[in-house]
Amino acid sequence: MFEGTAIHHWLCWGALYLLAAGLALPSETRRPCPQSCHCNTVLLEVNCSDGQLSKVPGDLPQDAKRMNLTHNNIKTLAHQQFQTLTQLLDLDLSDNLLTAIEMDAFLGLQNLLILRLARNHLKIIPAGVFTGLTHLQLLDISANEILVFLDFNFYELPALQSIKAEDNDLVFISHQAFSGLSSVKELHLDGCNLTAVPTEALTQLSVLRKLHFRRLTLTALPNYSFHHLVHLKELVISYCPRLETLSENSLFGLNLTSLTIRRCNLTAVPYIPLHHLVYLIHLDLSFNPITYIQGNMLRDLFRLEELHLIGGSLLGIEIRAFTGLTHFKLLNVSRNLLNTLEVDVFHSVDTLKTLGLDNNPLACDCRLLWVIRRRQYLDFGGESPTCTTSVQLQGWNFLDFSQSELAGLLTCRPPQILNHKPQVVKVDQGHTVVFYCNAEGDPLPSVSWLNPQQRPLSPTGRIRALSNGSLEVRYAQPEDSGTYLCVASNAAGNDSMLVSLHVRVFPSSTTNLFHLEGWFAFPSASPGVKGNQKLPFDVKTLLIAATIGLMSFFSSVSVCFIFMFLWSKTKGQIKHTATIAYVPRSTMSRSNVGKGNYMETSRFTMKLI
Structure with a gap:
């Protein structure tokens, strides 16, 4: 009985083994694996990376979903190279030696979603290469040697959403290169040799949301x-050291939420x-030689939340620089030349969450x-600001201060104008006047001037506030008379001083003058001369003018006579011949004299030769 039971168990296990073997054999038949590859029958992946392959293997599993052929020596993709792999979703041919792809090379891969051809030696993409890839969403052709994108290069890719074409030798993109790409949302054109934005080509990408330009030779x-x-929504322009200016309407038509212009040569925001x-919402201008952020100039960006200006040349951020930015949360101005950051630059510090000031x-x-x-x-941001220029606090970290030390250590001294005596200056019209206004304080106060109408004076113009705190009035006029106000201010307060200017009208000289009555009136002879006023003439000046005029007249006449004399000499001896013809009255004329008709008289005709 025991022996019968053992035989029964043996037969059962044998049947199961045969059944498993029967199932396994067809499976292996359906999914052969090339010798240089590793196949995962569960995940349906084929990994042929680093297989020293010089061409694509021909016995690939037909039900594969993902295929890795990277780091091989494949140079060419033949016509319909992958026609049996109809289930393939992801094909990676990066890091090979590809120089040519034949037409219809990917025909049959109608389900392919991702195609990577990065880091090969492709110089051009012929028309028809991507035929059949109707569902492709990501195309990576970066780090090749592609020179141009020709018209309709990607026309067969209606579902394509992302193109990675960075680090090529692109010098030109044809106007119709992106024609047919109605679904592309992301485009990378980094590290190319483009010298201008391919505006016409980009118009084909009607739903584009991300555009990256890095390491280009753009100059404007x-x-x-x-x-x-x-x-x-996202525009990135970086590593363009020749880019110095943005034209006024260069970003016209965009509705960006994120703009990055890093490592360029912008000297101003x-x-x-x-x-x-x-x-x-996000603005990044880092690593540009920008020196100042001016006040009240960013107020139109009322949704802005982040501003990054790392590694610039910032010397100052003016008061009210971020006025109107009610959602402002992050300011990163690390690695600049700032000696302070006043609270009045912000619309409100209550919304500020992150501050990079190290x-x-x-x-x-x-x-x-x-x-x-x-x-x-x-x-x-992980690195607290540190006191640098203050002698007694040098090297102190912002986190080292205790609450009791603040009032005694972080202090300012209000400004004080030196030589506070009133200045009253009287000058004649046309002279230049300079008023001095020197002030001291801690921090060093800024000096500004107000004109008699209480309006600020600019650093330009005939009446200007100089950078050293002085006021200059050039070619003073009577209307410049009045009281000017010098204001010195810093974070601790301000001080002021009044100066007065009186400009006398330019006096009229009466020495050796006489007046001409009844001469023409010259309108607008000078601002101070009326139309019916007598015009003064200096006798000496009049005699000199008359002498010069006579000399000019006689010189002209002499030149004319000399010219006529020389001209007559060139004609040689002239013979004078005169012919005189006499024409008597006609008979008809004499008979009609009594009738009142016109009477023709005798005529003499003389011809001089």
């Missing part, structure tokens, strides 16, 4: 560079090109007191 951004990309970007030569005084008081609410 002309007007309307992206005017048809109404759905673009491009306020005018930015002003219409009312949906902008690696600046900060002077710890009352202007930075607000930062230390709000340090528990601020994220300094």
Whole structure:
């Protein structure tokens, strides 16, 4: 009985083995694996990376979903190379030696979603290469040697959403190169040799949302560079050291939420090109030699939440620089030349969450007191600001201050104008006047001037406020008379001083003058001369003018006579011949004299030769 039971168990296990073997054999038949590859029958993946392959294997599993052929020596893709792999979703041919792809090479891959051809040696993409890839969503052709994109290069890819074409040798993109790409949302054109934005080609990408330009040789951004990309949300322009200016309408038509212009050569914030970007949330202008952020110039960007200006040349951020930015949360100005950051640059510090202020030569005084008081609410990005230029606080970290030390250490001294005596200056019309206004304080106060109408004076013009705090009035006029106000101010307060200017009208000289009555009136002879006023003439000046006029007249006449004399000499001896003809009255004329008709008289005709 025991023996029968053992035989029964043996037969059962044998049947199961045969059944498993029967099932396994067809499976292996359906999914052969090339010798240089590794196949995962569960995940349906084929990995032929680093297989020293010189061509695509021919015995690939037909039900494969993903195929890795990277780091091989494949040079060419033949016609219909992958026609049996109808289930393939992801094909990676990066890091090969590809120089040529034949027409219809990918025909049959109708389900392919991702195609990677990066880091090969392709110089051109012939027409018809991508035929059959109707569902392709990602195309990576970066780090090749492609020189141009020709018309309709990608026409067969209606479902394509992302193109990665960075690090090629692109010098030209044809106007119709992106024709047919009605679904592309992301385009990378980094590290190419393009010298201008391919505006006409980009107009084909009607739903583009992300556009990246890195390491290009752009020298300027002309007007309307992206005017048809109404759905673009993210624009990145970086590593363009020749890019110095943005034209006023260069960003016209865009509705960006994120703009990055890093590592270029902008010396000022491009306020005018930015002003219409009312949906902008993120702005990055890092690593540009920008020296100042001016006041009241960013107020149109009322949705802005982040501003990055790392590694620039910032010397100052003016008061009210971020006025109107009610959602402002992050300011990163690390690695600049700032010595302070006053609270009045912000619309409100209550919304500020992150402040990057490290690696600046900060002077710890009352202007930075607000930062230390709000340090528990601020994220300094892992590196707290440090006092640098203050002698007694040099090297102190902002987190080192205790609450009791703040009032005594972070102080300012109000401004005081030196030589505060009233200045009254009287000058004649046309002279230049300079008023001096020197002030001291801690921090060093700024000096501004107001004219008699209480309006600020600019550094330009005939009446101007100089950078050293002085006021200059050039070619003073009577209407410049009045009281001017010098105002010296810093974070601790202000001081002022009045100066007075009296300009006398230019006096009229009466020595050796006589007046001509009844002469023509010369309108607008000078601002002080009326139309019916007698015009003065200096006798000496009149005699000199008359002498010069006579000499000019006689010189002209002499030249004419000399010219006529020389001309007559060139004609040689002249013979004079005179012929005189006499014509008597006609008979008809004599008979009609009594009738009152016209009477013809006798005529003499003389011809002189």
